[in-house]
Amino acid sequence: MSADPEHEYFADGITEEIIDALAQIQELHVVARSSAFSFKGKHIDLRIVGEQLNVRTVLEGSVRRADNRLRITAQLVSAVDGYHLWSEHYDRELKDVFAIQEEIAQAIVQRLKISFPWGTKNLVSPRTPNLEAYESYLKGHALLYKRGPAITRALACCQRAVDLDPDYALAWAGLADSYTTLCWYGFVDPRSFMPKGIEAARHAVALDSSLAEAHCALALAALIGAWNTAEAEREFLCALQLNPKYIPALCWYGILYLQYSEGRLAEGMEQARLALTADPLSAYAHAIYALTCIVAGKTGEGMEVSRRAVQLDPESWLANGVLQAALLVNGQFEASVAAGEATLAMSGRHPWPMAWLVVALAEWGKATEADAVYGEMQARVRREYVTPTVLSIAACAVAREDEAIRYAREAYEIRDPNYLQLSRYFPMASRLYRYPRFCEIIAQMGRSEWLQDRPPLTASQEPRAQE
Structure with a gap:
C-alpha cells in the first residue's frame, strides 16, 4: 500500500518469509508462494479461496512503508464462515521487520493451538543485519x-x-x-x-x-x-530434507535429475506432483508436472495439465511451450505449430519453442516451412549466443545430419547446460540416436547409459534422407 511501487517486492518478500516460517511446522499445511500470490490484490470471497486452495484458514494483511517506518496489518480468518480468529497491526521501524514476522508467525501458532516443539527457537531467522x-x-x-x-x-x-x-x-x-x-x-x-x-x-x-x-x-x-x-543428487536430497516443500528443488530434482539425467520417470513425476500439491494454483508447477508426464509417456495427462497451466497464466511462455510440446508428442502437429507461434511471440522468439516448431513442421510434412525456421535459428548464431543443444535437435529435424553432429559436439565441448535435452528420455532428441556419430558424442559425455534400451521410434521419427 506504499506510494512507491518499488516497495511491492518488499511486501512480497515479507509475505514469502512468513509463508516459509509457517511451513516449517509439520502440523500445518501451508500453500506455497505462487498459489497464495494468485489472490494478491483481488477481492475474492474467502470461502472460494479456501475451496481452491483446500485450506481452512487464510492469513491476509497489508504493508505500508514510509521512509524507515513500517505499518503492517495482519488477520487470520476462517475460510469456512469468514470469522476473524486473530488480528493485529504493527507500527515499527524498518529495522524491526524480522521481529514483526516472528511475532505474526508465533501468534498464528498460538491461535491455532499448535504444539511448537522447538521451545524458544525462532521461526524467522534474520539472515543479514544489513x-x-x-x-x-x-x-x-x-x-x-x-x-x-x-x-x-x-x-x-x-x-x-x-x-x-x-x-x-x-x-x-x-x-x-x-x-x-x-x-x-x-x-x-x-x-x-x-x-x-x-x-x-x-x-x-x-x-x-x-x-x-x-x-x-x-x-x-x-x-x-x-x-x-552424484553431487547433484546429494545436494537435491539435502535441500529436500531441510525443506520438503521447496518448490524449485522438487521441480528441478524431478524433471532434470530423475527424468532427463537418470531415466527414473515415475519418480520424477512423483516429485513434480508433490510440488503441485504444495502449490496448486501455480502455472509453473503445472507446467513442470505436465512435462514430467510427457517424458514418462503419459502424453494425454501431460496435455490436460499443460492446458491448465496456460489457463492459470496465459502469459507464461513456459506453460505455452509445454503445451506446444504436449501437442507435438500427441501427433497434433497443426495445433502444436499454432501453440509454438504463440509461444515464440511471448518469449521473444526463444530458441526452445523455435526448435520444437521446427520438429513439428517437419513431422507435419511442411519441409519448406521447417527449413525456414531452422534458417532463422542459424542466422541468429552469427550475431548472438544460441544454445547448441537445441540447434542440434532442429538440424536433425530438417535432416542436416552433419550440422546436427557439429552442434552436438559443440554442446559437449562448451559443456552446454542444456545437454540434458540430448538425453534419450527427452522426446525431442529421439531422432538423434539414429546417428552413430551422435551416439559417440553421448559416450564421450560419459552418458553411455542413454544409449541403452532406447524406446522404439515410430515411422514418422525416422530421420529424413540427407538432402
Whole structure:
C-alpha cells in the first residue's frame, strides 16, 4: 500500500518469509508462494479461496512503508464462515521487520493451538543485519521469479546484496541461481557465466549449510554446470530434507535429475506432483508436472495439465511451450505449430519453442516451412549466443545430419547446460540416436547409459534422407 511501487517486492518478500516460517511446522499445511500470490490484490470471497486452495484458514494483511517506518496489518480468518480468529497491526521501524514476522508467525501458532516443539527457537531467522542488503536480495528474488530478461536484473540485485554483506548466504544462493538460470535458458554463453554460478553456490553452502536454497542452488549448478550427477543428487536430497516443500528443488530434482539425467520417470513425476500439491494454483508447477508426464509417456495427462497451466497464466511462455510440446508428442502437429507461434511471440522468439516448431513442421510434412525456421535459428548464431543443444535437435529435424553432429559436439565441448535435452528420455532428441556419430558424442559425455534400451521410434521419427 506504499506510494512507491518499488516497495511491492518488499511486501512480497515479507509475505514469502512468513509463508516459509509457517511451513516449517509439520502440523500445518501451508500453500506455497505462487498459489497464495494468485489472490494478491483481488477481492475474492474467502470461502472460494479456501475451496481452491483446500485450506481452512487464510492469513491476509497489508504493508505500508514510509521512509524507515513500517505499518503492517495482519488477520487470520476462517475460510469456512469468514470469522476473524486473530488480528493485529504493527507500527515499527524498518529495522524491526524480522521481529514483526516472528511475532505474526508465533501468534498464528498460538491461535491455532499448535504444539511448537522447538521451545524458544525462532521461526524467522534474520539472515543479514544489513537492511540495505536484505532489500536488494528481496528485489533480486522477486525478479528471478519473473524469468526472461528479468534474470539479468536479478543477478545485479543479488550481486549488490553480497557486496553489502559478504556473509549473506541466502543472497549468494540467489546469485548462484541467477547465473545458472541465465545459462539454462540460453541467454548467455555458459563458459563465461557458469563457473561464477558454481562458485557462488559453493560459497552459499559454506556460509550456511542449513539453507535449503543454498543446497538446491549447488545441486542445479553441479548438474547443469559441472555435469556432476552424484553431487547433484546429494545436494537435491539435502535441500529436500531441510525443506520438503521447496518448490524449485522438487521441480528441478524431478524433471532434470530423475527424468532427463537418470531415466527414473515415475519418480520424477512423483516429485513434480508433490510440488503441485504444495502449490496448486501455480502455472509453473503445472507446467513442470505436465512435462514430467510427457517424458514418462503419459502424453494425454501431460496435455490436460499443460492446458491448465496456460489457463492459470496465459502469459507464461513456459506453460505455452509445454503445451506446444504436449501437442507435438500427441501427433497434433497443426495445433502444436499454432501453440509454438504463440509461444515464440511471448518469449521473444526463444530458441526452445523455435526448435520444437521446427520438429513439428517437419513431422507435419511442411519441409519448406521447417527449413525456414531452422534458417532463422542459424542466422541468429552469427550475431548472438544460441544454445547448441537445441540447434542440434532442429538440424536433425530438417535432416542436416552433419550440422546436427557439429552442434552436438559443440554442446559437449562448451559443456552446454542444456545437454540434458540430448538425453534419450527427452522426446525431442529421439531422432538423434539414429546417428552413430551422435551416439559417440553421448559416450564421450560419459552418458553411455542413454544409449541403452532406447524406446522404439515410430515411422514418422525416422530421420529424413540427407538432402
